[in-house]
Amino acid sequence: MRRGVRRRMRRLHAGLHRLPLNFDPSRLDEGGPDWHVDDYRQPLPPEPPGPPVPGGSWETARDLVRDYEYADPAIIREICRSGPPEPGRDMLLEGRFHGLHFYLGLRVGDVVDDVIETDGRRAQVWGWNYQTLKGHLERGQMDQEVRKWLDTGEVEFHIHAVSQPAPDPNPIVRLGFRLFGRRTQLRFYDRACRRMKHLTASTPTSPPPEADVPQPARRKRTA
Template sequence: MPKPAPLYELQKARLESYAHAGYNFDYARLSEYTRANGWNVDDYETELPAEAPGPAEAHGSWAAAREVLRNYTFPPPGLITGIFVPDQPLEQRVMVLRGQFLFFTFWFGVRIGGVTDETRTLPDGSREQVWGYNYRTLEGHFERGQIEFTVHKHLTTGRVRFHIHAVSQTGRIRNPFYWLGFKLFGRMLQVRFSQQSVRRLKEQVEEMLRKGWTSPDASEAPPIRSTTDHTSAQEQLDEAT
């Protein structure tokens, strides 16, 4: 029996349709998007298995969490499925998100807005190793905003944690039926996504540590570079407005 085609091949047309889509919000004003201004600002976090003090271990929980994040396997599959070309560099990744609720299926586009790979100095002078990325909503998404996923290791204590930070607001929904459904259930689904995502990432990391795992071969893994922004992001927004 032939093996079914991967989702990124089945959804090739949708992926291509978002390749040059603009963002549906002005990310340059992100600092202005506060609860006082009508935006949802959310933070979720979970503790991961600790490591010995010092830099992240090659096959410890920090590196395992990085692989889970890279592969986008942590969102609840009954709610959100991320579809992307696997060999595309992470900092250039465009994803089609397939959202499911009751008997509805929705398709949304997002783009990676930045990749973080750094060591930070904390207010108390200690340091932590941080890796992660954010993605931003594209034209046609029912929401507008940015969500960031990061894994942190405290270099002194060995504490490892996974953090989600999201800034969002309901976008433009032309279909009145969808608008009503999203108004009634959108916030609940948004919270469920984050709560289940932190739980699932922790479970996947713990399973990887129990079974043992190895990093992908450098020649096979998509290249990743730290970046704060796409150089063409503002141009994409300008085209959309």
């Protein structure tokens, strides 16, 4: 069964390059009715101050972010793409939503791999974002990155998303997503943070994990 799904996803993925984005990225910061802005920061096992430790928490988290391995398999069942994130590269997800399955087309926007400075502090950052294509249940952009603060060795996973439900011609799908889509979306963010913490906790430089719960740094709905 899954083999048939993968074959279909490969066929659909091959045609994604013909699809436009279903929103205007240049107007993403303007907000408007039904737009949600979500910001989650999950502390990960720390490292010693200085550059990332080979095989340590930051490198492990970077690889998980690069490969989209932090996504909960109960929500995202399959991923189809032609390689690691690169600007303009397409990817296709098979999402699970209340027993139904949907194919979700995305396009990589930006990739960052650099040392940045914020408020006088320097951090090693690796991350990328994707934008929704025509036919997606949502429209908007999600950024995902991992940072290591070089002065303290703190490592964190960061999700920032701006989104709203996309118009769907199917009234049943539209109603279902209006009723349950936001709940599924927030569950995805929460489980992504928990999964990242769990998967990075066993790295050699990591202390035993604490039972903390990820909290949104900011979650608001603009009007």
